[in-house]
Amino acid sequence: MSGTTHGHADAPHQAVFTGRVLARLEALFPQYPTKQACLLPALWMVQEERGWISEPAMAEVAEVLGLTPAYVKGVVTFYTMYHTHPVGRHFIQVCTTSPCNLCGAEAVMEALLRETGCGELGATSPDGRFTVSEVECLGACGFATPIMINDDFIESVTPERVAGILQGYK
Ligand code: FES
Structure with a gap:
């Protein structure tokens, strides 16, 4: 159960690379045709190290790879998997697309918001443990409702299971 490193939006940037x-x-x-093509893995490294990708971190990636900061920002903001603001140690994604919604995903999401203390989507719980986000189809429509906590994929989540699941993430 991996968790991201916690970071603060106003902390000064410390070089990642x-x-x-x-x-x-x-x-x-050497594994990529150009060093610019390493952009996605470079961004993952930033997120692993810092928990999210700040504007100064984007500028650092741009410099290391010989890209413009605007190009890097365009890529970061295109993909929902990159965080552009600090998140909790455990990032929870819940599928609320129609098939899961018909099977009760909304109630699972509400239970997650309540049990984590986050209160609303995108907010971080006061203890810094969790951020909850809704996502499109996670590819497990037959096992509603699926959620991801960091890299862990958990199927058939019901509101009743939520508290027990969260206990595994300190
Ligand atoms: S619609 Fe929820 S996993 Fe596909």
């Missing part, structure tokens, strides 16, 4: 992280990125370069 130094030492071990820079070495990991540079080790990828």
Whole structure:
């Protein structure tokens, strides 16, 4: 059960690509046609290290890969999997697309918002543990309602199961 590193929006930017992280990125370069093509994995590294991708971090990625900050920002904001603001240690995604909605996804989402203390979608719980987000089809429509907590995929979630599931994420 992996969790992201917690970060604050107003904390000064500390370079991500130094030492071990820079070495990991540079080790990828020979596997891609150009170093610019390493953008998506570079962004994952930032998110692993910091929990989210700030504007200064986007600028750092741009510099390391020889891209413009505007291009990097365009890619970050295109993909919902990248966080552009701080999130809780455990990022929860719940499918609320029609098939799951018909099977009670809305009630699961409400239970998640209540039991985590987040209160609303996109907000972080006061203890910093959770952020809940709704997503489109997670590809498990036969097992409504599926949720993801960090990289863990959990099927057939009901409102009654939510509290027990959350206990596994401190
Ligand atoms: S609609 Fe929910 S997993 Fe497909």
